[in-house]
Amino acid sequence: MTQTSTKPPSGTRDFLPDDMRRREHVMRVVREVYESYGFEPLETPAFENIETLLGKYGEEGDKLIFKILRRGEHEASGTADLALRYDLTVPLARVVAQYQAELPRFFKRYQIQPVWRADRPQRGRFREFYQCDIDAIGSTSPVVESDLLAAVSEVLGRLHFESFVIRLNDRRLLTALLDCAGVAEALHGDALVALDKLDKIGADGVERELLQRGVSAEATRQALTIFSGAVTDPADSDAVLTRLEQAVAGHERGGEAVASLRGLLTLTEGTAAREHIRIDPSLARGLSYYTGAIMEIAVTDLPGSLGGGGRYDQLVGMFLGRDVPACGFSLGLERIIVVMQERDMFPAKVSRSPVDVMIACLSDPLRPEAMRLASELRAQKLRVEIYPESGRKLEKSLKYAVARSVPVLVIVGEDEQAKGSVTVRDLDTREQTLVDRDGAASEIARRVRLSVEH
Amino acid sequence: MTQTSTKPPSGTRDFLPDDMRRREHVMRVVREVYESYGFEPLETPAFENIETLLGKYGEEGDKLIFKILRRGEHEASGTADLALRYDLTVPLARVVAQYQAELPRFFKRYQIQPVWRADRPQRGRFREFYQCDIDAIGSTSPVVESDLLAAVSEVLGRLHFESFVIRLNDRRLLTALLDCAGVAEALHGDALVALDKLDKIGADGVERELLQRGVSAEATRQALTIFSGAVTDPADSDAVLTRLEQAVAGHERGGEAVASLRGLLTLTEGTAAREHIRIDPSLARGLSYYTGAIMEIAVTDLPGSLGGGGRYDQLVGMFLGRDVPACGFSLGLERIIVVMQERDMFPAKVSRSPVDVMIACLSDPLRPEAMRLASELRAQKLRVEIYPESGRKLEKSLKYAVARSVPVLVIVGEDEQAKGSVTVRDLDTREQTLVDRDGAASEIARRVRLSVEH
Numbered sequence: 001m002t003q004t005s006t007k008p009p010s011g012t013r014d015f016l017p018d019d020m021r022r023r024e025h026v027m028r029v030v031r032e033v034y035e036s037y038g039f040e041p042l043e044t045p046a047f048e049n050i051e052t053l054l055g056k057y058g059e060e061g062d063k064l065i066f067k068i069l070r071r072g073e074h075e076a077s078g079t080a081d082l083a084l085r086y087d088l089t090v091p092l093a094r095v096v097a098q099y100q101a102e103l104p105r106f107f108k109r110y111q112i113q114p115v116w117r118a119d120r121p122q123r124g125r126f127r128e129f130y131q132c133d134i135d136a137i138g139s140t141s142p143v144v145e146s147d148l149l150a151a152v153s154e155v156l157g158r159l160h161f162e163s164f165v166i167r168l169n170d171r172r173l174l175t176a177l178l179d180c181a182g183v184a185e186a187l188h189g190d191a192l193v194a195l196d197k198l199d200k201i202g203a204d205g206v207e208r209e210l211l212q213r214g215v216s217a218e219a220t221r222q223a224l225t226i227f228s229g230a231v232t233d234p235a236d237s238d239a240v241l242t243r244l245e246q247a248v249a250g251h252e253r254g255g256e257a258v259a260s261l262r263g264l265l266t267l268t269e270g271t272a273a274r275e276h277i278r279i280d281p282s283l284a285r286g287l288s289y290y291t292g293a294i295m296e297i298a299v300t301d302l303p304g305s306l307g308g309g310g311r312y313d314q315l316v317g318m319f320l321g322r323d324v325p326a327c328g329f330s331l332g333l334e335r336i337i338v339v340m341q342e343r344d345m346f347p348a349k350v351s352r353s354p355v356d357v358m359i360a361c362l363s364d365p366l367r368p369e370a371m372r373l374a375s376e377l378r379a380q381k382l383r384v385e386i387y388p389e390s391g392r393k394l395e396k397s398l399k400y401a402v403a404r405s406v407p408v409l410v411i412v413g414e415d416e417q418a419k420g421s422v423t424v425r426d427l428d429t430r431e432q433t434l435v436d437r438d439g440a441a442s443e444i445a446r447r448v449r450l451s452v453e454h
Numbered sequence: 455m456t457q458t459s460t461k462p463p464s465g466t467r468d469f470l471p472d473d474m475r476r477r478e479h480v481m482r483v484v485r486e487v488y489e490s491y492g493f494e495p496l497e498t499p500a501f502e503n504i505e506t507l508l509g510k511y512g513e514e515g516d517k518l519i520f521k522i523l524r525r526g527e528h529e530a531s532g533t534a535d536l537a538l539r540y541d542l543t544v545p546l547a548r549v550v551a552q553y554q555a556e557l558p559r560f561f562k563r564y565q566i567q568p569v570w571r572a573d574r575p576q577r578g579r580f581r582e583f584y585q586c587d588i589d590a591i592g593s594t595s596p597v598v599e600s601d602l603l604a605a606v607s608e609v610l611g612r613l614h615f616e617s618f619v620i621r622l623n624d625r626r627l628l629t630a631l632l633d634c635a636g637v638a639e640a641l642h643g644d645a646l647v648a649l650d651k652l653d654k655i656g657a658d659g660v661e662r663e664l665l666q667r668g669v670s671a672e673a674t675r676q677a678l679t680i681f682s683g684a685v686t687d688p689a690d691s692d693a694v695l696t697r698l699e700q701a702v703a704g705h706e707r708g709g710e711a712v713a714s715l716r717g718l719l720t721l722t723e724g725t726a727a728r729e730h731i732r733i734d735p736s737l738a739r740g741l742s743y744y745t746g747a748i749m750e751i752a753v754t755d756l757p758g759s760l761g762g763g764g765r766y767d768q769l770v771g772m773f774l775g776r777d778v779p780a781c782g783f784s785l786g787l788e789r790i791i792v793v794m795q796e797r798d799m800f801p802a803k804v805s806r807s808p809v810d811v812m813i814a815c816l817s818d819p820l821r822p823e824a825m826r827l828a829s830e831l832r833a834q835k836l837r838v839e840i841y842p843e844s845g846r847k848l849e850k851s852l853k854y855a856v857a858r859s860v861p862v863l864v865i866v867g868e869d870e871q872a873k874g875s876v877t878v879r880d881l882d883t884r885e886q887t888l889v890d891r892d893g894a895a896s897e898i899a900r901r902v903r904l905s906v907e908h
Binding site for chain 1: 458459460461463466467468469470471474475477478490491494495496497498500501502503505506517520522523526529531532534536538548552553556557559560562563582590592593595600601604608720721722723724725773774808809815821822823825826827828832835836837838839840841842843844854857858
């Protein structure tokens with residue numbers, strides 16, 4: 001009859017109820033924790049004017065933006081005026097510029113929405129995925145960084161992640177280290193791209209790439225000593241900081257960056273983040289808009305990260321014309337869910353039946369009575385489904401209720417009606433009893449609660 | 455510095471925290487009620503393959519679909535392969551066709567997601583808006599229609615809507631009435647478009663339009679008698695049904711449609727929907743895929759509707775190749791919110807401060823101590839914000855906390871530290887007391903609760 005594919009578009013997914021319950025469990029925890037830190041909800045449109053997005057994510061990023069065709073008479077031009085959101089940070093910067101007067105001076109917002117990237121789809125990488133962002137706007141205080149790290153750590157702790165690592169670095173320190181290694185300033189960007197691959201391609205691979213990109217042999221050697229040395233002993237952050245202090249000795253802004261990291265480390269001592277933090281001078285982070293602290297969260301055995309962030313004091317300025325300090329962190333919902341599913345970390349309640357009571361009605365004239373009983377049961381805070389087809393035989397509805405793992409089936413039939421009662425069947429124990437129609441709702445509620453507790 | 459506009463794209467909106475809290479309040483109620491009826495959550499991607507959407511919404515609908523430009527080397531072609539979701543019903547039909555084997559036989563799903571239509575933006579009409587849909591798949595039983603109407607009525611009741619009206623009709627009855635009025639079958643579509651405007655352009659206007667569209671003078675007169683007669687006395691549904699029965703006397707399928715409406719009316723007697731239902735033979739509903747009952751909800755003083763729906767037993771068949779019975783209802787989130795805001799229907803808690811306690815830290819070295827206290831307060835289920843800048847003067851943080859309507863300010867300073875205590879200030883009464891640092895968290899929690907209750 002039709003040839004249309006019924007699959008979702010390449011790189012996207014449909015979330016059936018079981019998926020949705022897992023996703024909502026994670027999002028609920030994220031929201032609760034972020035709100036407990038004083039972050040407030042924000043949402044922005046799925047698409048932005050195309051010029052809002054272009055030029056913010058680097059050349060590679062621009063290529064991955066989904067563009068929307070002009071409409072009406074302009075459709076034929078084949079050009080785009082709108083584009084789908086690529087992340088939640090650039091829309092936030094636009095919002096901050098637009099609503100300056102209405103927003104609090106220290107604006108702390110969270111935003112949980114999908115973003116779209118036309119990446120080549122592959123295992124665990126999607127074209128539509130959710131980001132859970134927190135950002136604090138308006139302050140240069142390291143209290144902001146500490147607060148973000150504490151909040152993210154608490155989210156992961158509440159989800160029962162235990163052995164995650166927060167890699168912490170500073171963009172200014174990276175610059176200083178490259179200066180001290182003798183890498184020419186014009187090559188800093190190239191060098192960071194190469195050094196960022198240390199854990200993927202090893203020291204030999206990085207050496208080759210640095211030389212290829214035009215870094216001198218001496219600077220390459222120096223850079224590798226500084227960066228790979230640091231990674232081999234990441235556990236003791238204080239020791240790493242001392243060594244970094246020596247590495248940037250005499251470089252003024254390098255010294256400031258180390259002092260800033262040390263201050264931040266001290267600040268986190270009162271929080272859940274501290275035990276997870278590892279100062280890691282090899283952390284570079286892809287996006288170009290970072291200006292200070294940068295951070296990323298990894299769990300053992302999962303390639304890539306659960307999320308990352310940093311300070312970006314100049315992005316809002318691209319929209320507003322004057323800089324506004326800002327710092328943020330983004331958790332990737334799908335990566336969290338992948339790990340939680342693989343490691344069986346979801347609580348049992350997430351997979352409980354979505355229905356507490358099913359009502360089977362054995363004859364059509366009794367249907368209004370079944371609807372009435374359903375209303376009464378819902379008033380008892382139960383989730384109630386009426387088996388839609390009525391008929392004398394119980395078999396079908398019973399089988400269906402069992403297949404759906406419903407704990408209790410209530411039978412509304414002529415016999416029951418004649419006795420002023422309903423039949424209540426516990427689908428676990430298979431016990432079946434007649435219950436007075438008066439007060440049936442509260443009695444059934446009592447039994448459901450008993451059954452669920454077992 | 456930059457010329458980029460910071461406004462959201464035409465027809466879309468940014469939702470700042472106050473908007474978000476109102477939206478979340480409504481969505482929470484919608485979700486809770488729908489779940490209590492056994493509906494389960496579903497989400498589909500923002501975009502679909504373009505052929506999934508085209509041809510499903512009529513010619514006018516097709517024009518309003520946002521299309522996404524092909525990517526990479528195909529971008530230059532100026533053509534589209536994807537398109538943004540136009541409603542939640544067509545994606546559901548695709549999902550039902552794709553996951554037949556995994557879904558329960560009677561699949562009841564709710565879906566709360568944005569849809570996009572390239573309509574001309576105007577007051578209360580947006581290009582991005584949320585729909586809250588419930589649909590029940592797999593049964594032809596009128597229990598389904600009754601359940602949907604009960605659920606939607608309960609949502610509106612819980613949101614404190616009182617005087618809403620559910621207009622109820624049946625597509626098969628419309629066909630029969632047009633047959634009986636003598637409207638040629640080929641003109642049924644045209645006639646319905648005209649008759650749908652009865653409350654907008656009046657009987658005279660509709661008469662003119664019917665004649666223009668080629669309906670004979672006699673059929674026009676007959677149709678107007680049937681349709682406008684019904685609207686003048688919509689309150690007594692039983693009386694309306696009796697009159698309709700006479701109007702379709704001798705028309706077999708017309709008689710069946712009236713009987714079916716009468717049955718549905720009886721079925722709703724045990725539900726919250728019954729008192730709101732008005733049988734209204736002039737209700738047509740725009741979308742062409744309806745096959746049975748159709749319904750729409752209106753409130754006085756609001757042009758247009760809060761939502762609508764109906765039975766569509768043939769849409770899934772467009773994807774699956776064989777028909778699957780289905781019936782659904784869609785509530786418009788934005789219209790509900792517009793009415794609730796105009797009528798001041800939101801509960802006070804929605805506009806409460808997002809922060810329970812603000813901590814002001816009077817010196818940098820005490821910041822880790824402030825972070826620690828914040829952790830302890832969050833463990834008491836309080837929402838805590840640390841004023842990010844520390845300094846000897848309290849003035850700024852105090853002013854900020856008052857402006858943000860925070861009930862309690864806690865001061866961490868050198869003097870307090872020396873006494874092993876913190877200062878707690880009630881920003882409502884302006885009372886300020888010294889509280890022992892040990893046990894400070896639970897004492898502060900107690901005071902916040904007192905303050906919020908006032």
